[in-house]
Amino acid sequence: MSQAIGLPTCWHIEKRAPLKSDSFIRMEESVNETGCLSIIVLGASGDLAKKKTFPALFNLYRQGFLQSNEVHIFGYARTKISDDDLRNRIRGYLTKSADDDEAVSEFLQLVKYVSGSYDTPEGFQALDEAIAKHEICRNTTEGTARRLFYLALPPSVYPPVCRMIKTYCMNKSDLGGWTRIVVEKPFGKDLASSEQLSSEIGSLFDEPQIYRIDHYLGKELVQNLLVLRFANRMFLPLWNRDHIDNVQIVFREDFGTEGRGGYFDEYGIIRDIIQNHLLQVLCLIAMEKPVSLKPEHIRDEKVKVLQSVVPIEDDEVVLGQYEGYTDDPTVPDNSNTPTFATMVLRIHNERWEGVPFIMKAGKAINSRKAEIRIQFKDVPGDIFRSKKQGRNEFVIRLQPSEAMYMKLTVKQPGLEMQCVQSELDLSYTQRYQGVVIPEAYERLILDTIRGDQQHFVRRDELKVAWEIFTPLLHRIDNGEVKSIPYKPGSRGPAEADALLERAGYVQTHGYIWIPPTL
Numbered sequence: 421m422s423q424a425i426g427l428p429t430c431w432h433i434e435k436r437a438p439l440k441s442d443s444f445i446r447m448e449e450s451v452n453e454t455g456c457l458s459i460i461v462l463g464a465s466g467d468l469a470k471k472k473t474f475p476a477l478f479n480l481y482r483q484g485f486l487q488s489n490e491v492h493i494f495g496y497a498r499t500k501i502s503d504d505d506l507r508n509r510i511r512g513y514l515t516k517s518a519d520d521d522e523a524v525s526e527f528l529q530l531v532k533y534v535s536g537s538y539d540t541p542e543g544f545q546a547l548d549e550a551i552a553k554h555e556i557c558r559n560t561t562e563g564t565a566r567r568l569f570y571l572a573l574p575p576s577v578y579p580p581v582c583r584m585i586k587t588y589c590m591n592k593s594d595l596g597g598w599t600r601i602v603v604e605k606p607f608g609k610d611l612a613s614s615e616q617l618s619s620e621i622g623s624l625f626d627e628p629q630i631y632r633i634d635h636y637l638g639k640e641l642v643q644n645l646l647v648l649r650f651a652n653r654m655f656l657p658l659w660n661r662d663h664i665d666n667v668q669i670v671f672r673e674d675f676g677t678e679g680r681g682g683y684f685d686e687y688g689i690i691r692d693i694i695q696n697h698l699l700q701v702l703c704l705i706a707m708e709k710p711v712s713l714k715p716e717h718i719r720d721e722k723v724k725v726l727q728s729v730v731p732i733e734d735d736e737v738v739l740g741q742y743e744g745y746t747d748d749p750t751v752p753d754n755s756n757t758p759t760f761a762t763m764v765l766r767i768h769n770e771r772w773e774g775v776p777f778i779m780k781a782g783k784a785i786n787s788r789k790a791e792i793r794i795q796f797k798d799v800p801g802d803i804f805r806s807k808k809q810g811r812n813e814f815v816i817r818l819q820p821s822e823a824m825y826m827k828l829t830v831k832q833p834g835l836e837m838q839c840v841q842s843e844l845d846l847s848y849t850q851r852y853q854g855v856v857i858p859e860a861y862e863r864l865i866l867d868t869i870r871g872d873q874q875h876f877v878r879r880d881e882l883k884v885a886w887e888i889f890t891p892l893l894h895r896i897d898n899g900e901v902k903s904i905p906y907k908p909g910s911r912g913p914a915e916a917d918a919l920l921e922r923a924g925y926v927q928t929h930g931y932i933w934i935p936p937t938l
């Protein structure tokens with residue numbers, strides 16, 4: 421059928437061409453993407469390293485973006501383990517397919533481990549020796565080597581680590597090689613510490629060398645937002661306060677922070693998820709159209725919309741902590757750290773005045789998903805009494821099962837004039853069969869090697885993000901806003917649903933979207 425009307429019978433997406441920038445912006449200068457490359461994962465013994473960083477490096481290797489005759493990967497952390505111990509720790513996370521066993525073994529042979537502290541020279545001197553040895557054995561012309569330092573560490577240790585890298589581990593000269601650092605969110609704990617961190621790191625590295633990563637910016641459906649909003653005429657008249665009643669940006673995980681207390685308890689769910697991942701999504705949903713797709717133009721518009729966010733009101737915040745969180749030996753028994761938060765952000769500008777942006781994040785709750793839910797206003801002069809069917813909603817499912825669907829009211833098929841809720845649905849697994857959606861970290865690590873900063877956080881963007889959340893975070897740290905206990909596996913505190921209702925969200929009862937099966 422689709423052939424008859426000239427539509428493609430199947431959707432063919434060009435496989436990613438090796439080592440070519442697939443971003444819309446051609447690189448302004450040719451990028452040195454060949455030659456010896458050392459990737460150093462600091463915090464290699466940790467949760468991020470095993471779950472995200474090493475798997476992303478493996479996938480880049482398996483797809484040919486990392487060549488075994490060029491790259492070497494070094495893990496660095498305090499934990500005293502051997503090369504093989506690290507290899508065994510990460511092996512199970514690299515892939516689920518037995519077909520990859522040979523590639524896994526080849527990849528793991530590229531991985532070495534150096535143990536050392538984060539604030540004394542010895543470990544970093546040993547690390548530099550190990551890197552230099554690799555560079556020499558690759559017959560690398562002095563100074564053309566590339567060194568990428570990935571800080572899979574709590575931000576509290578970034579200053580000493582950056583000082584040690586600058587002092588002991590830089591690429592020895594600049595004949596086309598480079599040294600870059602990738603630092604993880606939340607990049608500080610509040611405005612003052614973030615600015616302090618930016619100043620300290622800014623005194624050691626130039627902005628083009630610093631990659632502030634927020635891996636949500638690498639997710640397929642997040643990268644899709646700009647295209648969705650600004651390449652489709654149909655959304656232009658609807659995307660504002662005249663038609664949209666409320667926006668929810670939701671992050672749920674059905675597991676806790678097992679063993680990550682060393683990091684998580686110091687930061688909490690707002691610093692861990694809302695101040696960065698969900699706020700980045702808010703920017704892309706709420707920002708004005710950039711002048712062009714140049715990184716600076718996009719990031720200019722993100723800063724502008726963040727500058728319009730008004731201070732958060734305590735009566736529009738609900739915090740929670742799952743029962744059993746403090747049973748974790750890495751968490752203090754008297755911790756008040758929130759593992760759940762629902763809050764309302766408000767943007768004081770012409771496009772969004774009066775539209776609540778409801779940010780929800782929780783660990784150890786009843787499902788794992790991340791989505792954007794845009795709820796439209798009621799139909800004026802409703803002759804179908806369709807209000808009981810529920811409002812129109814545009815849902816963008818970031819994960820799992822990437823999808824976008826529009827909930828709408830239609831005539832129920834049959835003889836009767838009955839209304840029923842249905843949906844227009846774009847489910848990626850069904851629509852783009854056979855296309856592998858890259859993991860966020862794969863894209864972003866590749867961008868750091870290519871020198872492409874468009875999907876990374878700029879310093880002024882970070883400053884405004886902290887200005888929004890710091891007053892609330894300080895009130896939480898001072899015990900002025902308490903966490904409500906909730907049962908693991910539940911929806912979180914009931915008070916959060918009450919806040920949603922007060923903010924204007926109207927639940928559609930009886931309708932659920934079921935992802936289509938192939």
Ligand SMILES: NC(=O)C1=CN([C@@H]2O[C@H](COP(=O)(O)OP(=O)(O)OC[C@H]3O[C@@H](n4cnc5c(N)ncnc54)[C@H](OP(=O)(O)O)[C@@H]3O)[C@@H](O)[C@H]2O)C=CC1
Nearest residue numbers: 463465466467468497498499572573574604605680682683
């Ligand atoms: N886990 C995840 O899924 C994600 C995490 N991130 C970010 O990555 C960073 C690290 O997170 P994650 O790996 O989960 O955290 P971990 O608690 O697993 O810490 C990583 C490593 O850092 C070292 N470390 C932990 N706490 C401290 C401390 N207080 N002082 C010095 N060293 C410490 C430990 O290594 P050792 O003791 O061996 O030196 C640990 O193995 C965070 O900034 C987080 O926001 C970002 C995206 C996803």
Ligand SMILES: O=C1O[C@H](COP(=O)(O)O)[C@@H](O)[C@H](O)[C@H]1O
Nearest residue numbers: 605635673692693697790819860
């Ligand atoms: O930054 C973080 O993100 C992960 C969730 O990442 P996702 O890609 O699986 O959604 C979260 O588990 C972790 O606490 C946080 O630090």
